[in-house]
Amino acid sequence: MADRFDCIIVGAGPAGCAAAYKLASDGMSVIVFERGEYPGSKNMSGGILYSTILNKLIPEFWKEAPVERHVTRRRYSMLSKDSEAALDVNINAFSEPPYNNSFTVLRAKFDRWFAKKAEDAGALIVTEAVVDGFITDNEKITGVKVRMEGGEVLAGAVILADGANSLLSEKAGLREKPAAKEMILGVKEIISLPKEVIEDRFSLEGGQGAALEFFGQCLGGFAGQGFIYTNADCLSVGIGCPISVLQENGLKPAGLIEAFKKHPSVRNLLRGGRIEEYGAHMIPEGGFSAMPELTKDGLILCGDAGGLVNPSLYKEGSNLAMASGVFAAETVIEAKKRGDFSKAALDAYVEKLENSFVLKDMKRFKDAPEILRKAPELFKEYPEELLELLRLHFTVSEASKDEVHGELRRSFKGKVPAWRLLKNLWKLRRIIS
Amino acid sequence: MSNPLRGPSPGLEPLEEKTLAEKLFLVRFKVDSASHLILNKDLCLDCTVRACLVICPSEVYKWTEGRPEITVSYEGCLECGACRIACASGAIDWRSPRGGFGVCYKFG
Ligand SMILES: Cc1cc2nc3c(=O)[nH]c(=O)nc-3n(C[C@H](O)[C@H](O)[C@H](O)COP(=O)(O)OP(=O)(O)OC[C@H]3O[C@@H](n4cnc5c(N)ncnc54)[C@H](O)[C@@H]3O)c2cc1C
Ligand code: SF4
Ligand code: SF4
Numbered sequence: 092m093a094d095r096f097d098c099i100i101v102g103a104g105p106a107g108c109a110a111a112y113k114l115a116s117d118g119m120s121v122i123v124f125e126r127g128e129y130p131g132s133k134n135m136s137g138g139i140l141y142s143t144i145l146n147k148l149i150p151e152f153w154k155e156a157p158v159e160r161h162v163t164r165r166r167y168s169m170l171s172k173d174s175e176a177a178l179d180v181n182i183n184a185f186s187e188p189p190y191n192n193s194f195t196v197l198r199a200k201f202d203r204w205f206a207k208k209a210e211d212a213g214a215l216i217v218t219e220a221v222v223d224g225f226i227t228d229n230e231k232i233t234g235v236k237v238r239m240e241g242g243e244v245l246a247g248a249v250i251l252a253d254g255a256n257s258l259l260s261e262k263a264g265l266r267e268k269p270a271a272k273e274m275i276l277g278v279k280e281i282i283s284l285p286k287e288v289i290e291d292r293f294s295l296e297g298g299q300g301a302a303l304e305f306f307g308q309c310l311g312g313f314a315g316q317g318f319i320y321t322n323a324d325c326l327s328v329g330i331g332c333p334i335s336v337l338q339e340n341g342l343k344p345a346g347l348i349e350a351f352k353k354h355p356s357v358r359n360l361l362r363g364g365r366i367e368e369y370g371a372h373m374i375p376e377g378g379f380s381a382m383p384e385l386t387k388d389g390l391i392l393c394g395d396a397g398g399l400v401n402p403s404l405y406k407e408g409s410n411l412a413m414a415s416g417v418f419a420a421e422t423v424i425e426a427k428k429r430g431d432f433s434k435a436a437l438d439a440y441v442e443k444l445e446n447s448f449v450l451k452d453m454k455r456f457k458d459a460p461e462i463l464r465k466a467p468e469l470f471k472e473y474p475e476e477l478l479e480l481l482r483l484h485f486t487v488s489e490a491s492k493d494e495v496h497g498e499l500r501r502s503f504k505g506k507v508p509a510w511r512l513l514k515n516l517w518k519l520r521r522i523i524s
Numbered sequence: 525m526s527n528p529l530r531g532p533s534p535g536l537e538p539l540e541e542k543t544l545a546e547k548l549f550l551v552r553f554k555v556d557s558a559s560h561l562i563l564n565k566d567l568c569l570d571c572t573v574r575a576c577l578v579i580c581p582s583e584v585y586k587w588t589e590g591r592p593e594i595t596v597s598y599e600g601c602l603e604c605g606a607c608r609i610a611c612a613s614g615a616i617d618w619r620s621p622r623g624g625f626g627v628c629y630k631f632g
Contacts, residue, residue: 133628135632198629198632199630199631202632219623221620239623268609270609271609276579278581282539337610338575344606363537370551371606
C-alpha cells in the first residue's frame with residue numbers, strides 16, 4: 092500500500108513552501124518533494140523578495156529569515172553604448188518595518204530557511220526526491236511517482252510548484268512546451284565585495300539595499316535588461332533576455348553577461364569584486380495569455396509553474412508564487428472538509444487568484460510582453476537618441492543657448508519618427524503603471 | 525581619497541576576469557555517472573538551426589565536425605531548461621538529474 096497524505100507538494104521554492112507552511116499550520120498531513128540536495132540548491136533569482144504574503148504567514152519574518160538587505164534605493168537606468176541616464180529613487184521611510192516588503196535574498200539560503208519553517212510547522216520535507224509523474228485514476232490525479240524505491244505516494248490533492256521549467260504541468264496535460272518568446276533566460280553572477288565598499292558605493296547605511304535595473308543598450312541593442320542588486324557582502328549582477336531573441340540573433344548568454352559587466356556605467360560599480368558563483372534560470376514572462384489551465388481533478392498549479400510572473404516593469408514573481416501557494420493551500424483545506432477534490436471544487440483556487448492582486452495584475456499587464464516584442468527601437472535607437480540629446484544639452488561650448496536648443500530640436504526631429512515615438516510612449520504606459 | 529584623474533588607486537582594480545570554464549569551476553556540481561540530457565542524434569543530424577549551441581549559458585553542447593555529432597557535457601549543466609525550449613525539433617529528452625545530483629548553488 093502506498094502512503095497517503097492530505098496533500099502532496101512538488102517543489103520547495105517560495106510557492107511550495109508557502110503552501111506547505113499554510114497546510115501544515117492548519118493541521119493537514121502534507122509531504123513536499125524537492126529534487127535538490129536541500130531546498131534552494133537549484134534555485135536562482137535576481138532577486139528581490141516581495142514579502143507582503145510572507146509577512147502575513149510569518150509575522151516579522153525578517154527577524155529570523157536570511158534576508159540580505161531591505162531595498163530603499165531603486166534606480167532605473169537607460170544605457171546607450173557608452174553613456175547612461177538614470178532615475179534614482181531613495182526612500183528612507185522604507186528603512187522602517189515592514190521595510191516596504193522588499194528584501195534582497197539569496198535563494199539557496201532563503202528557500203532552505205522557508206522549507207525549515209514549513210517542516211517545523213509539521214510538513215514532511217523530502218529532499219533529493221525527483222517527482223517524475225503522476226498516479227491517476229480515471230484521469231483524476233491521485234498521487235505522484237517519485238524516482239526512488241517504493242516511490243508511489245497518494246494524496247487528496249497534488250500542488251504542483253515545480254517552477255519555470257515545469258515538466259510536470261506538461262505531463263499532466265495542462266500545457267504544451269512553452270514558446271521561446273515566452274521564456275526569459277536569466278544569467279547571473281555573485282560578485283563579492285566588502286560590506287563597507289557596497290554601502291559606500293551605493294550610498295547605503297544600516298542594512299539598506301539598492302536595486303538597479305538597466306534598460307536600453309544592455310545587451311548590445313537587443314531586447315533584454317540588466318540588473319545589480321546589493322546583498323549583505325556581495326552583489327547579484329545579471330541579465331535577462333528572451334530565449335527567442337538569443338536564438339534568432341545567435342547571442343550566447345555567457346558572452347552577453349560579460350558585455351553587460353563591461354559597460355562603462357556598470358564596470359565601475361563592480362571594481363575590486365571577486366566572482367563567487369555563476370548561474371542561470373528561466374523566467375516565464377509570457378504574461379496572462381501564456382498561462383496554462385491552473386487546475387484539473389486532483390491538481391493545482393502554483394507560482395512559476397502556472398506562469399504567474401508579472402511581466403511589467405515591476406518584475407514580480409516571488410510574491411505571486413507565495414500568494415498562489417497560500418490560496419492553493421486554502422483551497423485544499425476546504426476541499427478536504429467537503430471530501431471533494433474535483434476540478435470544480437479546486438477552481439475555488441482560480442477564483443481566489445482572480446479576486447487578488449495576482450490575476451488582477453496579470454490581466455492589467457497582459458500586453459506588456461507583446462509591446463516589448465513589437466518595439467525593438469526601445470532597446471537601440473531610443474536610448475542612443477536620448478543620450479545623444481542629453482550629450483548635446485550638457486556639452487559645454489561657446490554657442491549661445493538658443494543655438495544649442497535649435498541644434499537639439501533639429502537632431503531629434505531628424506532621427507526619431509515622432510508619430511512612432513508617441514505611439515510607443517502611449518503603449519509603454521501598459522508596462523510601467 | 526582617490527582622484528580619478530590620477531589613475532586607479534589600490535583596491536579599485538577592475539573586476540577580475542574569468543572565462544566561462546573558470547566560472548563553472550566555482551559552481552558546485554554533484555556529477556552523476558550518466559547524462560540527464562538525452563539527444564535524439566538522428567534529429568540533430570538533420571537540424572540546420574542548432575539552437576542548442578547558442579542558447580546554453582554553460583555551453584554544454586558542442587558540435588564535433590569529425591564525428592559528426594553534438595557532444596553533451598552534461599556535467600556542467602545549470603539545469604535552466606533553455607535548451608529544451610529552444611530546440612524546435614524536440615530532440616532533447618530533458619530529465620531532471622537523479623535526486624541530489626546536478627547543480628547545487630551556494631548562493632543562488
Ligand atoms: C534572474 C531572475 C531574476 C528574478 N528576479 C526576481 C525579483 O527580483 N523579484 C521577484 O519577485 N521574482 C524574481 N524572479 C522570479 C522568481 O524567482 C520566481 O517567480 C519564483 O522563484 C517562483 O517560485 P516557485 O516556487 O514557483 O518556483 P521555484 O522557486 O523555481 O521553485 C521550484 C522548486 O521545484 C523543484 N522541482 C522542480 N521540479 C521538480 C521535480 N520534478 N521533483 C521535485 N522537485 C522539483 C525545484 O528544484 C525548485 O526548488 C526572478 C527570476 C530569475 C530567474
Ligand atoms: S538538440 Fe535540437 S537544436 Fe540542437 S542540434 Fe539537436 S535538434 Fe538541433
Ligand atoms: S538546461 Fe540550461 S545549462 Fe543545461 S544544457 Fe540546457 S541550456 Fe545548458
